[in-house]
Amino acid sequence: MTEYGKPLAVTETPVPGLVVFDLPVHGDPRGWFKENWQREKMTALGLPDFGPVQNNISFNDAVGTTRGIHAEPWDKWVSVATGRIFGAWVDLREGPTFGAVYTTELDPSRAIFVPRGVGNSYQTLEPDTAYTYLVNDHWSPTATYSFLNLADETAAIDWPIPLDQVEISEKDKKHPRLADVTPIGPRKILVTGANGQLGRALRAEFGDASHIDYTTRDDLDLTGPDLATARRWRDYGTIINAAAYTAVDTAETPDGRRDAWAANVTAVTALARIATENGITLVHVSSDYVYDGASDTPYTEGEPLSPLGVYGQTKAAADAIVATVPRHYIIRTSWVIGDGKNFVRIMASLAQRGIDPRVVNDQTGRLTFTDDLAAGIRHLLDTDAVSGTYNLTGSGQPSTWADIAAQVFEVTGHDSARITGISTDEYFASSTAPVAPRPRNSTLDLAKIRKTGYAPADWNESLRRYLAGES
Known part of the structure; x- marks a missing residue:
């Protein structure tokens, strides 16, 4: 159930640069409204002025749809338009926090900033979930990506629905374990x-x-x-x-x-x-x-x-x-x-x-x-x-x-x-x-x-x- 009326607020995570935002959602009998991305207010709270250039939506029909773990060479602003997800993020950047994991649930009243090189994944907890994200670069086949297996034993993500009971692509099943991941280097x-x-x-x-x-x-x-x-x-x-x-x-x-x-x-x-x-x-x-x-x-x-x-x-x-x-x-x-x-x-x-x-x-x-x-x-x-x-x-x-x-x-x-x-x-x-x-x-x-x-x-x-x- 989406929480209405809470103030815009920031929660830091153990993964450097990975920041959760509580979003004010205003509801009435007709439905609800929110400012999903508001540059002036959010940068004032410390969000990098990351300059998004593309807006993507991934619509998921069924509960348990699972995607990831993907780390790209750009920043993401991840939110939910309808439904609810369990999200898992793993730091796949070079450095002392490589392999650090953070998990939380997102509904329309929460969003998360995912910095370049942090692996992103999620599992839907409600049907008809619309997962949305802004990115500050256009997809390119020449860009450098890293991937991690959703079932990696080192990350040990506690998925709400066991992975053998959900819909996962064959490509995601074949991603490497953490020991074999190529870290994403600094810009x-x-x-x-x-x-x-x-x-x-x-x-x-x-x-x-x-x-x-x-x-x-x-x-x-x-x-x-x-x-x-x-x-x-x-x-x-x-x-x-x-x-x-x-x-x-x-x-x-x-x-x-x-x-x-x-x-x-x-x-x-x-x-x-x-x-x-x-x-x-x-x-x-x-x-x-x-x-x-x-x-x-x-x-x-x-x-x-x-x-x-x-x-x-x-x-x-x-x-x-x-x-x-x-x-x-x-x-x-x-x-x-x-x-x-x-x-x-x-x-x-x-x-x-x-x-x-x-x-x-x-x-x-x-x-x-x-x-x-x-x-x-x-x-x-x-x-x-x-x-x-x-x-x-x-x-x-x-x-x-x-x-x-x-x-x-x-x-x-x-x-x-x-x-x-x-x-x-x-x-x-x-x-x-x-x-x-x-x-x-x-x-x-x-x-x-x-x-x-x-x-x-x-x-x-x-x-x-x-x-x-x-x-």
């Missing part, structure tokens, strides 16, 4: 720009797990017309976009301007559309160049954007686009140092070769080492931090490029007095090629990311480890 992570200095650091941070794809332009063209069909995007949970055009001076030329906009805006727009349509978290790496550098204090994430040159304009445009993706992290960073040619290695080489450089002393900021940047990105993902923009650089005292050069000389055993500080205008005075304007203040405020529990490393300590070959 995939795609890392673009995998051969760049940040891409290599991300590979070191995330490793070579089977659910992580590392791509370069050679195998995935982010500006190509077939990007939307280049992957089964519903299998992905995160895209970390480490691909970018970073030649800030060349970006001021006609060809460079075109290439910068293609890589930093057109490609990001395509990724943002894919992320939005498929419920993917998009991680986008931004830059201090979105600011003009005129502030006397460190820039917070909410400061108005005011880029000076083409490169900064493309990064600011991309930030605005990524901010429209429901699940996103914009990582704003500066003065990145990683594997490959960079300012620190150039200074160390000059010191070793006896060359006394002139170095800019009117731009202030902090170095950011790619291993710290990669670790911060992973922290935000692992902790499911609130979507938004986060500044992420090295911590410590802001310094000029000349100060950093002096530190490199000192750490490598050379006289820091060999460094001559000059202004940016002096440095580029003899250049005949286009020069991008630089922000004079590139210091970013780190309070927001610290509140998530991540402590950026002091750039001085990171520099010493880097020069010692420990990073």
